[in-house]
Amino acid sequence: MLGEFEYLMLTSATRLGEEAYGAAIRQEIEEATGRPCSIGALYTTMDRLETKGLIKTRMGDSTPQRGGRRKRMVRVTAKGSQAASDFYEAVQRVSRGVSWEANRLAVRS
Amino acid sequence: MGGEPSRGSIVTRMYWWLVNTISRMLESDEREVVLGDIAESKEPGSQALCNVLGLVVRRQAIVWAGWRPWLTLAGLILPLGMLLSVASRTTSDGSAVYIWLYANNWDWALLSNPGFWRVLAETIALLFMWYLTMACWAWTAGFVLGSVSRRMIKINGVLLCLMFLFGELVGAPRYFAYCEDYLHRTFGVPAMPDYHAAVFDVTFYRAMFPLIVQTLLVALPALWGMRRGAGSVRLGLRFRVALWTAAFATLAAMLMQERGLWLFLNMHIANTYLHPGPGMGWAIRLLQFVVFWPVMYLVANAIGRRCYGRIVPV
Numbered sequence: 001m002l003g004e005f006e007y008l009m010l011t012s013a014t015r016l017g018e019e020a021y022g023a024a025i026r027q028e029i030e031e032a033t034g035r036p037c038s039i040g041a042l043y044t045t046m047d048r049l050e051t052k053g054l055i056k057t058r059m060g061d062s063t064p065q066r067g068g069r070r071k072r073m074v075r076v077t078a079k080g081s082q083a084a085s086d087f088y089e090a091v092q093r094v095s096r097g098v099s100w101e102a103n104r105l106a107v108r109s
Numbered sequence: 110m111g112g113e114p115s116r117g118s119i120v121t122r123m124y125w126w127l128v129n130t131i132s133r134m135l136e137s138d139e140r141e142v143v144l145g146d147i148a149e150s151k152e153p154g155s156q157a158l159c160n161v162l163g164l165v166v167r168r169q170a171i172v173w174a175g176w177r178p179w180l181t182l183a184g185l186i187l188p189l190g191m192l193l194s195v196a197s198r199t200t201s202d203g204s205a206v207y208i209w210l211y212a213n214n215w216d217w218a219l220l221s222n223p224g225f226w227r228v229l230a231e232t233i234a235l236l237f238m239w240y241l242t243m244a245c246w247a248w249t250a251g252f253v254l255g256s257v258s259r260r261m262i263k264i265n266g267v268l269l270c271l272m273f274l275f276g277e278l279v280g281a282p283r284y285f286a287y288c289e290d291y292l293h294r295t296f297g298v299p300a301m302p303d304y305h306a307a308v309f310d311v312t313f314y315r316a317m318f319p320l321i322v323q324t325l326l327v328a329l330p331a332l333w334g335m336r337r338g339a340g341s342v343r344l345g346l347r348f349r350v351a352l353w354t355a356a357f358a359t360l361a362a363m364l365m366q367e368r369g370l371w372l373f374l375n376m377h378i379a380n381t382y383l384h385p386g387p388g389m390g391w392a393i394r395l396l397q398f399v400v401f402w403p404v405m406y407l408v409a410n411a412i413g414r415r416c417y418g419r420i421v422p423v
Contacts, residue, residue, distance in 0.1 A: 023146040039143055040163030044171070059138060062145070069145030072138075 010084040021071035054080030124154030189250040194276025201322035205314040249359040251331035255338025
């Protein structure tokens with residue numbers, strides 16, 4: 001079973017496709033969650049996902065915006081897509097019949 | 110660096126200098142990627158520093174979760190750091206006396222005295238051998254450490270230097286105080302009068318000179334040896350075995366030859382058989398020669414590279 005951050009990374013990388021690399025994934029996650037994403041969390045999670053065989057990474061091209069430094073390109077594997085899909089379905093299943101709005105109102109009253 | 114402003118306040122430049130320096134503890138590919146990401150996101154220096162520091166801490170936490178780094182720390186860095194600090198203090202204090210003798214009793218008329226030149230030459234030769242021995246011990250310790258912890262060479266280099274600093278400022282003085290107390294309690298040896306009080310009343314010889322000796326003859330050779338040791342994996346098996354044998358012989362020699370360390374061995378054996386002097390055994394004579402193996406290794410390496418190309422790593 002994936003962790004929350006692992007799922008966010010797999011989903012962001014899938015959305016970015018060929019343009020998935022560290023800085024772009026980090027920006028996607030920050031925009032989606034509204035929270036800062038640290039480089040430490042990003043790259044240690046990236047290593048963990050690669051070890052599990054859920055993504056593959058390679059050194060990409062350099063760009064002037066990066067001061068001539070290369071990117072670490074990310075590609076989600078079939079196993080990674082399956083794991084993300086399983087996680088999403090599990091979240092959907094466990095959320096079925098739960099109304100967060102109603103619960104919030106009930107807790108307040 | 111690409112992302113940082115080339116000009117800015119001192120604090121800003123300090124942040125970027127720290128980012129650049131701390132990121133060196135990452136693997137080279139990862140460092141390139143991370144610094145590129147930081148440059149691309151155009152984040153301020155303080156945030157970049159937090160990010161790089163966070164990644165370095167996470168990487169180190171993963172490494173230190175295993176037992177090997179702790180074994181290296183407990184088995185090599187702490188004892189070698191302490192041993193070299195004690196040896197360095199013995200060397201610096203011993204040579205400080207000679208340097209003080211010449212510096213504080215200088216008289217230009219001495220230059221016309223042939224006997225002065227002979228004694229001066231003997232003194233220089235003696236100090237040179239002390240310093241060379243010290244540097245070779247430190248180089249060998251670094252070589253062993255670099256050989257066994259290639260992937261952690263940077264953090265281990267930092268830890269070794271911290272240990273040297275601790276050993277120089279705290280460990281060695283406490284060790285010598287303990288030695289004196291031990292001698293007094295065990296053998297009833299009375300406290301020796303301090304013949305060199307005039308030398309060590311001078312702040313330079315008491316506080317600064319030991320640090321200079323520690324830096325030049327211990328820390329720098331040890332770090333150099335670590336780099337060489339990390340590269341020794343590319344050598345052939347026989348060559349590596351020879352290097353390791355020489356390294357262990359040198360460390361053994363350091364334990365036995367260094368007068369400041371004799372308490373680490375049985376005192377009676379040290380006093381009877383192992384003390385350097387005219388009565389010492391052939392094994393100690395051989396060890397004294399082996400101690401200089403780093404010099405032979407480096408010379409052979411330089412000759413080999415000049416004559417036959419790159420045969421051993423630089």
